[in-house]
Amino acid sequence: MKCVKVPLKQLNDTRLKLMEIGQMNMDYKIKAADDYGYIPLNGDVEGYEIVDIELEPMKKVPHNFSEILKDELTPEEIENLRTSFDTIGDIVILEIPDDLLSKKQIIGEAALKFTKKQAIYMKNSAIKGTIRIRDLEFLAGTDDSITIHKEHGVRLKLDVKEVYFSPRLATERIRVSNSVKDGEKILDMFCGIGPFPILIAKNHDVDITAVDINEAAIKYLNENIKLNKLKGTVKTYCGDVRQVSESFNCKFDRIIMNLPGLAYTFLDVAVNLIEDGGIINYYEFSDSYEQGIKRLTHAVSKAGKEVEIINTRKVKSTSPGEWHVAIDGKVKG
Ligand SMILES: C[S@@+](CC[C@H](N)C(=O)[O-])C[C@H]1O[C@@H](n2cnc3c(N)ncnc32)[C@H](O)[C@@H]1O
Numbered sequence: 001m002k003c004v005k006v007p008l009k010q011l012n013d014t015r016l017k018l019m020e021i022g023q024m025n026m027d028y029k030i031k032a033a034d035d036y037g038y039i040p041l042n043g044d045v046e047g048y049e050i051v052d053i054e055l056e057p058m059k060k061v062p063h064n065f066s067e068i069l070k071d072e073l074t075p076e077e078i079e080n081l082r083t084s085f086d087t088i089g090d091i092v093i094l095e096i097p098d099d100l101l102s103k104k105q106i107i108g109e110a111a112l113k114f115t116k117k118q119a120i121y122m123k124n125s126a127i128k129g130t131i132r133i134r135d136l137e138f139l140a141g142t143d144d145s146i147t148i149h150k151e152h153g154v155r156l157k158l159d160v161k162e163v164y165f166s167p168r169l170a171t172e173r174i175r176v177s178n179s180v181k182d183g184e185k186i187l188d189m190f191c192g193i194g195p196f197p198i199l200i201a202k203n204h205d206v207d208i209t210a211v212d213i214n215e216a217a218i219k220y221l222n223e224n225i226k227l228n229k230l231k232g233t234v235k236t237y238c239g240d241v242r243q244v245s246e247s248f249n250c251k252f253d254r255i256i257m258n259l260p261g262l263a264y265t266f267l268d269v270a271v272n273l274i275e276d277g278g279i280i281n282y283y284e285f286s287d288s289y290e291q292g293i294k295r296l297t298h299a300v301s302k303a304g305k306e307v308e309i310i311n312t313r314k315v316k317s318t319s320p321g322e323w324h325v326a327i328d329g330k331v332k333g
Contacts, residue, residue: 001028001055002153003038004048011037018045025150027087028055042150052153054174068110073103085111088167089147090118091160093136108139118142121160131214132164132192132259148227151195152177154202155227158193162216165193169258172315172326173199176281179328180204180254187211187252187273189241189266190259194221194234201232208234209248211241242269251275260285260324264292267299274331279310282327285318292327305333 006014011032018024018039025040031053032038040055066078077100086093092115096104108120119142124135136145145161151170158165173195180186182205188197191210198221201208212218218238225234237244255270257263260283270280284292289312300307311328318324 001025001053002041003031003051003053003055004041004045005051006037006039006048008032008035008037011039014048015039021045027058029058031055054152054171057170065110065114068114069107072106072110073100077103085115086167087115087117088158088160088165089149091121091145091147092117092119093121093123093160094139095123104137104139112140118147119144121145127164131217133162136161152199154195154198155224156193156195156198156220157223157227158220159216163193163214163220164217165195168316169195172313175313176200176256177203179279180206182206184253185209185250185275186254186256187245187248187270188256188258189245189270190257190263191221191236192217192258194224194236196256196258197221197234198224198228198230201230201234202228204232206232208232209237209252210234211237211239211244213238213240241266245269245273248273251278253278254281255279256281258283264295264299267295268302271299271303271305271331276332278331280307280329280331282329283315284325284327285322286325287321287323289325289327292325296327296329300329300331305331307331 004014023042023045025042028040030037030039038053069078092111094111096107104122111120120140121136122139124137127134146159149156152174177200180200184206186206186208188210191197191212194210197208197210200206210221215238218236221236252273253275255274257270263283274280282292282296286292293309297307307329310330313326315324315326
């Protein structure tokens with residue numbers, strides 16, 4: 001996240017000036033550390049020291065969202081309203097529990113009034129199908145589902161109705177990007193609109209191959225490559241990675257496999273394409289790491305290779321007791 005760095009005694013004045021010119025990013029918290037304050041930015045500003053650091057996102061629903069609704073909903077209903085908004089660029093996507101569906105319009109208008117975003121949509125299904133999108137219902141604002149989301153200094157254009165994108169993976173993406181070294185040859189097997197490739201290629205001189213089966217995702221990724229100033233290169237392919245990768249005549253130092261429900265069924269493809277000593281960033285939905293480690297180890301040993309598990313992480317909670325987990329394995333042999 002791009003921030004203005006100022007001595008703590010100038011923090012308040014600077015904050016007010018940035019707010020006045022609309023350049024303070026209100027989606028992240030200001031950080032204070034070692035006598036300096038770090039103020040998140042929306043865009044470029046001149047005359048300040050700019051640094052790139054990780055900041056904590058603001059709680060998705062501010063307290064007075066409930067205030068706006070207090071005349072329309074009972075305190076119990078407000079309690080029941082799921083208060084986790086997903087903000088993607090100028091769009092807010094919210095989840096309304098079944099017992100509040102009759103009030104969805106009021107809730108949508110309140111969300112619009114409070115967030116001052118362009119559009120409010122409601123989740124109308126789970127994420128489903130091969131291309132991992134969900135049904136969205138327009139509630140308030142302007143019914144335009146195309147937006148540009150800013151994350152860790154990159155701009156990601158997308159249509160929230162046509163492609164998968166989750167702002168909740170931002171921390172995972174910066175973690176992976178921070179572990180990449182210049183010169184790596186990387187394959188993102190399920191790239192979507194390219195949040196991993198764009199962030200990594202912005203920060204590193206790398207050579208990335210990005211594949212997705214969803215034509216719309218590749219269309220936006222091609223736009224995102226142009227929207228961002230990249231140090232590395234990103235080459236895109238549209239199609240089923242199992243088939244598309246047959247034409248690749250090289251191996252990769254890193255393979256990213258963020259298709260958590262089905263990535264395990266593509267482990268044979270990844271293991272064939274990984275360079276000796278290369279890293280597979282593998283993801284799945286699970287209540288533990290054991291299953292993923294077992295699957296990765298099995299696929300690797302089937303190919304006569306070995307894997308060293310170098311890291312495991314819980315990326316986000318998906319349902320009670322289940323997580324989107326990350327397992328990083330270094331493949332040898
Ligand atoms: C969970 S999304 C992740 C997208 C992206 N990596 C991200 O983090 O936003 C998984 C993506 O895999 C794509 N996909 C599903 N099956 C595929 C396949 N067989 N080959 C290539 N892409 C596939 C979907 O279209 C979807 O965009």
